[in-house]
Amino acid sequence: MNILCTNDDGYLTTGIQTLATAARSLGAVTVVAPDREQSATSHSLTLHHPLRARRTPDGLWIVDGTPTDCVILAVNELLRGKPELCVSGVNHGPNMGEDVLYSGTVAAAMEATVIGIPSIAFSYVGDHYEELEGWSGIIGGLLERLLAHGSFPDHTLFNVNLPGVPADQVRGVKVTSLGRRQYADSITRAHDPSGREYFWIGGGVAAWSGGGDSDFQAVRDGYVSVTPLHLDLTNYRLLEEIREWDLGL
Numbered sequence: 001m002n003i004l005c006t007n008d009d010g011y012l013t014t015g016i017q018t019l020a021t022a023a024r025s026l027g028a029v030t031v032v033a034p035d036r037e038q039s040a041t042s043h044s045l046t047l048h049h050p051l052r053a054r055r056t057p058d059g060l061w062i063v064d065g066t067p068t069d070c071v072i073l074a075v076n077e078l079l080r081g082k083p084e085l086c087v088s089g090v091n092h093g094p095n096m097g098e099d100v101l102y103s104g105t106v107a108a109a110m111e112a113t114v115i116g117i118p119s120i121a122f123s124y125v126g127d128h129y130e131e132l133e134g135w136s137g138i139i140g141g142l143l144e145r146l147l148a149h150g151s152f153p154d155h156t157l158f159n160v161n162l163p164g165v166p167a168d169q170v171r172g173v174k175v176t177s178l179g180r181r182q183y184a185d186s187i188t189r190a191h192d193p194s195g196r197e198y199f200w201i202g203g204g205v206a207a208w209s210g211g212g213d214s215d216f217q218a219v220r221d222g223y224v225s226v227t228p229l230h231l232d233l234t235n236y237r238l239l240e241e242i243r244e245w246d247l248g249l
Contacts, residue, residue: 001027004074004083004112008038008067008091008104011060015090018132019122022139023087026147030083032061032074034104039093041066043107053078067108075115085147086112089122090139092129094161096215097181097208100229109157113231118152125219126164134167142173142224155231163219174218176225179210 003023007016011033023029032053046065053063053073061078063070067088075082091105100106109119122139124132139162146158163170188200208216218225 001085002079002081002083003027003029004071004079004086004117005029005031006033006067006070006074006086006088006108008034008041008088008108010034010036010038011062013092014129014132015092015122015124018136019087019090019139022136022143023085025140026085026143030059030061030074030079032063032070032078034067034070035062035064038066038104039091040102041068041104041107042102043068043110045069045072067104068111071108071111071115075112075117082115083112083117086117086119087122087143088112088119089124089160090132090135090162091121091123093123094125094216094219095121095123095159096125096161096219096225097179097210099181100159100178106157106159106229109159110229110231113155113157118147119157120146120160121157122160122162124162124164126162128164131166135162138162138167138170138224142226146226153228153230156228157231159215159225159227159229161215161219161225161227163222163224165222169222170224171222172224174213174223174225176215176218176227177211177213178227178229179208179214179216181206181208181216 005020020029044066051065088105088108095103106121109121112119215225
């Protein structure tokens with residue numbers, strides 16, 4: 001099996017090294033990753049300047065673009081053939097609830113899904129990223145079990161969140177739905193040394209909500225969360241109701 005491995009935190013992170021190690025138990029792994037931090041880039045493409053890719057002596061591809069750029073370049077130009085699996089991560093930080101709409105890690109797996117490649121995004125909820133090295137066995141085992149069921153459901157990727165506990169204390173795996181989160185105090189307003197006002201988005205405190213089957217509840221309880229994400233965002237339950245609205249011009 002030929003496997004594409006990417007992320008949004010950059011090619012030097014512990015997360016992508018751990019994921020690549022785990023994936024090598026299943027086949028040949030090629031890493032194509034951004035040259036720098038690309039968190040919260042979502043599904044953005046680089047359209048207004050050329051992209052550059054360079055290869056390290058150990059075969060790692062480094063791209064000066066977004067995670068989505070990495071997948072597109074990998075599939076169309078850098079790899080000899082279309083990969084049979086794409087794994088993205090392990091993200092340094094959670095990707096639960098609405099975070100999946102902002103995450104470059106999830107977007108990379110989503111782009112591969114659009115292309116027709118089975119894809120899985122991995123994220124780690126804990127703060128001690130050096131502990132990710134101990135997760136390669138669990139990640140490898142989970143990959144094997146997901147792939148054992150054959151083809152993935154159509155237009156679907158799996159979003160996996162690892163709980164912030166030591167790997168040997170994981171209580172199991174739960175299939176989950178997306179929770180809900182709301183950030184507070186996520187904008188910093190200040191002045192630079194010249195007295196000019198600026199705003200900095202990021203940080204803050206996240207409040208989570210959701211049912212017992214939600215992703216945040218699973219990781220809070222010490223379980224690995226596996227959420228199937230579908231590319232079709234249509235709210236089918238409302239189609240007939242909205243068709244009855246008077247929307248004529």
